[in-house]
Amino acid sequence: MYDYKEWKHVFKLDPQKEISDESLEKICESGTDAILVGGSDGVTLDNVIHLMSRIRRYTVPCILEVSTIESVTPGFDLYFIPTVLNSRNTDWITGLHHQAVKEYGEIMNWDEIIMEGYCIVNKDCKAATLTDAKTDLDIDDIIAYAQMTEKMFHLPIFYLEYSGTYGDKKVVKEVKATLSETQLFYGGGITTVEQAKEMAEFADTVIVGNIVYSDLASAIKTVQAVKG
Numbered sequence: 001m002y003d004y005k006e007w008k009h010v011f012k013l014d015p016q017k018e019i020s021d022e023s024l025e026k027i028c029e030s031g032t033d034a035i036l037v038g039g040s041d042g043v044t045l046d047n048v049i050h051l052m053s054r055i056r057r058y059t060v061p062c063i064l065e066v067s068t069i070e071s072v073t074p075g076f077d078l079y080f081i082p083t084v085l086n087s088r089n090t091d092w093i094t095g096l097h098h099q100a101v102k103e104y105g106e107i108m109n110w111d112e113i114i115m116e117g118y119c120i121v122n123k124d125c126k127a128a129t130l131t132d133a134k135t136d137l138d139i140d141d142i143i144a145y146a147q148m149t150e151k152m153f154h155l156p157i158f159y160l161e162y163s164g165t166y167g168d169k170k171v172v173k174e175v176k177a178t179l180s181e182t183q184l185f186y187g188g189g190i191t192t193v194e195q196a197k198e199m200a201e202f203a204d205t206v207i208v209g210n211i212v213y214s215d216l217a218s219a220i221k222t223v224q225a226v227k228g
């Protein structure tokens, strides 16, 4: 089993988006710790299997961040299951999870399943719209979600999700200071080496997403920036 607790840098690829073989090779051979496959929209079984099989040409760990029951497929190293703590719709907190376990519980390998307590803070991102997330949060609200994740629900990961916009390092720093067991994932808007370094100072794991589609060279540089 991969030790995701040791991961410092992860690329997130969206199965809905096109990526050339050449770019994918650079991403998979970049030295990143893992590739996370996931997105909010247009995620289908076909595009998930297609992307997974292309990533599988390389040795990098490949994880599915589950967003729909229909697109779950065998073959990933691990399955990260979000629960959106600040969603107003219980489907995204426990509802879809209940359906999935009811349907697939018998065949699930629980050792491969890792829960992520998600807190979505960018009101304009697709994930916030999809999950009807309550994003008008101050720092104390976010810290409370982080503490709930660790102290109440004992989840292994707290994912501070700024998807599409660069976050506030003060928030990341204060959240990190409240966590002792739970791993802090930071994701959102990283486009430069400086930003990657800044967030890596506080977050345990930095997730780099969409910059791979618009400026691959800068995306690749974030690996060294985070891992040193």
Ligand SMILES: CC(C)=CCC/C(C)=C/CC/C(C)=C/CC/C(C)=C/CC/C(C)=C/CC/C(C)=C/CC/C(C)=C/COP(=O)(O)OP(=O)(O)O
Residues within 6 Å of the ligand: 014, 038, 039, 040, 041, 066, 067, 068, 069, 072, 073, 074, 075, 079, 081, 082, 083, 084, 091, 092, 093, 096, 097, 100, 101, 104, 107, 108, 109, 113, 118, 126, 127, 131, 161, 163, 209, 210
């Ligand atoms: C058959 C087989 C192998 C079985 C294995 C068993 C297994 C692993 C079963 C799964 C069991 C299970 C509990 C499933 C969970 C079911 C489920 C659907 C739960 C809901 C999870 C959830 C809250 C999803 C929302 C996820 C989310 C917030 C995704 C967004 C991530 C994100 C911000 C991505 C960035 O891209 P995007 O949002 O697409 O933005 P752009 O396109 O604009 O870039």
Ligand SMILES: O=P(O)(O)OC[C@@H](O)CO
Residues within 6 Å of the ligand: 012, 161, 162, 163, 164, 165, 186, 187, 188, 189, 190, 207, 208, 209, 210, 211
């Ligand atoms: O695409 P970006 O904004 O880098 O965000 C990364 C990741 O946190 C999205 O789930």
Ligand SMILES: [Mg+2]
Residues within 6 Å of the ligand: 014, 016, 039, 040, 041
């Ligand atoms: Mg998407």
